[in-house]
Amino acid sequence: MRRKMVAGNWKMNGTRTSVAELIGSLRVEELPSDVDVVVLPSSIHLAQVLSDLQGGTIAVGAQDCSTEPGFGAFTGEESATQLRDLGCAWVLVGHSERRSLFAESDQVVCRKFSSAQVNGLKPILCVGETLEERQLGKTLDAVSQQLNSVLDVVGVDAFESAVVAYEPVWAIGSGLTATPGQAQEVHAAIRAVVAQRNPRIAGGLRILYGGSVKSENAVELFAQADVDGGLIGGASLKANEFGAICRAA
Numbered sequence: 357m358r359r360k361m362v363a364g365n366w367k368m369n370g371t372r373t374s375v376a377e378l379i380g381s382l383r384v385e386e387l388p389s390d391v392d393v394v395v396l397p398s399s400i401h402l403a404q405v406l407s408d409l410q411g412g413t414i415a416v417g418a419q420d421c422s423t424e425p426g427f428g429a430f431t432g433e434e435s436a437t438q439l440r441d442l443g444c445a446w447v448l449v450g451h452s453e454r455r456s457l458f459a460e461s462d463q464v465v466c467r468k469f470s471s472a473q474v475n476g477l478k479p480i481l482c483v484g485e486t487l488e489e490r491q492l493g494k495t496l497d498a499v500s501q502q503l504n505s506v507l508d509v510v511g512v513d514a515f516e517s518a519v520v521a522y523e524p525v526w527a528i529g530s531g532l533t534a535t536p537g538q539a540q541e542v543h544a545a546i547r548a549v550v551a552q553r554n555p556r557i558a559g560g561l562r563i564l565y566g567g568s569v570k571s572e573n574a575v576e577l578f579a580q581a582d583v584d585g586g587l588i589g590g591a592s593l594k595a596n597e598f599g600a601i602c603r604a605a
């Protein structure tokens with residue numbers, strides 16, 4: 357039985373004041389004890405959030421990490437080693453905004469995954485097709501390619517502690533959501549790709565759905581057999597909405 361997980365990607369939002377308010381509101385939300393809840397603030401707010409959430413049940417992660425694993429002359433970068441040292445447990449890798457706006461290739465995503473994994477930071481690997489790929493019937497090819505490009509290099513064992521997030525690019529921040537059936541089809545395909553290499557690891561792998569998840573659509577999405585929770589963008593910035601999504605998991 358896979359434990360459900362809900363992660364909130366705050367993206368480039370918030371000030372110290374608004375982040376403190378959001379954390380304050382999250383702390384009074386009733387969050388289910390059988391769901392792993394994670395928040396992913398901007399890197400400049402990580403220390404503040406880690407300190408404010410200390411001793412609680414909400415884990416903290418980063419939205420990105422460097423391809424470089426340790427220390428060195430890489431101005432502006434933050435390594436998995438540093439994020440782990442700070443207290444982060446998770447890191448997003450390959451979010452579609454990083455892939456499209458910052459030209460991250462599958463190779464770069466793979467190096468970030470590897471840097472995170474070897475330094476004890478659990479990666480949440482984001483994969484997903486564009487609208488064009490879906491319209492051309494290439495959804496499963498696109499997602500498998502993104503997944504296999506990492507699996508080929510890091511090996512399936514690295515997925516023991518990782519999570520995959522299926523996020524159709526056309527559904528992110530657009531208000532459009534994959535239907536529960538569309539999500540289930542891709543989640544099952546992702547699990548099958550991993551199962552070809554190791555059925556046990558595939559069976560335990562958590563696959564989150566992301567793309568305009570709200571409290572109104574979360575119950576049905578999370579009820580699908582291969583949907584193990586969600587990666588939430590916009591709706592994670594409202595504590596009551598995020599809390600409701602966590603309770604739907």
Ligand code: PEP
Nearest residue numbers: 528529566567568589590
């Ligand atoms: C995301 O950016 O990971 C995301 C799922 O965003 P939204 O929920 O706003 O579509």
